[in-house]
Amino acid sequence: MLLANHPLLGKTITGDTASKLTIRAADDVARFSLRIDPAAIQAAGAAFGMPLPTRIGGMVEAGGRMALQLGPDEWVLTAPVAESDGIADAFAALGETHSLVDIGHREVGILVEGEAAALALRSAIAFDVEAMAVGTGCRTLFDKAQIVLIREDTNRFRIEVWRSFADHVWGILHAVSREIALGL
């Protein structure tokens, strides 16, 4: 049901060889927003199955799961869709006061890959994307849409955006990829 309503289902912007840029909709994942006192982060990490990052922007990845710290007491967790219920159960058994909200249906992922990836993102993101360290992420604005941007590798970025904004972001990326392909 979720995939049937995915606004970017199966879409890809294949750059030609000159553009060195590929943009595609990422496979669906389970997503959670976790709010918890940073003092209890050890217990939360135990529930999630891996230690959570402890500074804002930090990202930890292991076994298909990812945790990114967005704020002083806010983390976003992703995992394969099949593990969604298990994570919810694990946090339900956690003794610490916390809030875990399933936001899997709220967002879609977009992968921007290739040598021109930073250039493409720079067209709509106001901060210095090139200076962003690999293995970090942050919440920011893409044009006017709020996104979570993760730098997975030097030339691979992941955008997590609300599904209602996804078409807007996709449209801009489409236009930008054309400009890059044409060498404008």
Added chain:
Amino acid sequence: MLLIRCPYCEAERPEVEFAYAGEAHIARPADPSVLSDDEWRDFLFIRTNPRGRHFERWRHMHGCGRFFNAVRDTVTDKFSMTYKAGAPRPSDEEIALASSAADSAASVKDARP
């Protein structure tokens, strides 16, 4: 693009991520019911509106989501420093130190080829 340093993210972020939230260090009266109408009006609406150094609140709305305080010059629009919400109003020395550190960091950045 104006860059603002978020004291929670510890990074320079573009102004579009932030929202202005009025003057800082205005404590809510402990017992509003004992205040006269004029005192309550002053608390709600009367602000210093200085020409020059201004202590103000900002929110890193499209980032970590936190409110923090900033020292900004209302004439030049230059941020001297930012600090976490709840921290006391910084002294003149602290502000001078923070803004000179920021200036030297900026000049190093400009010198980069």
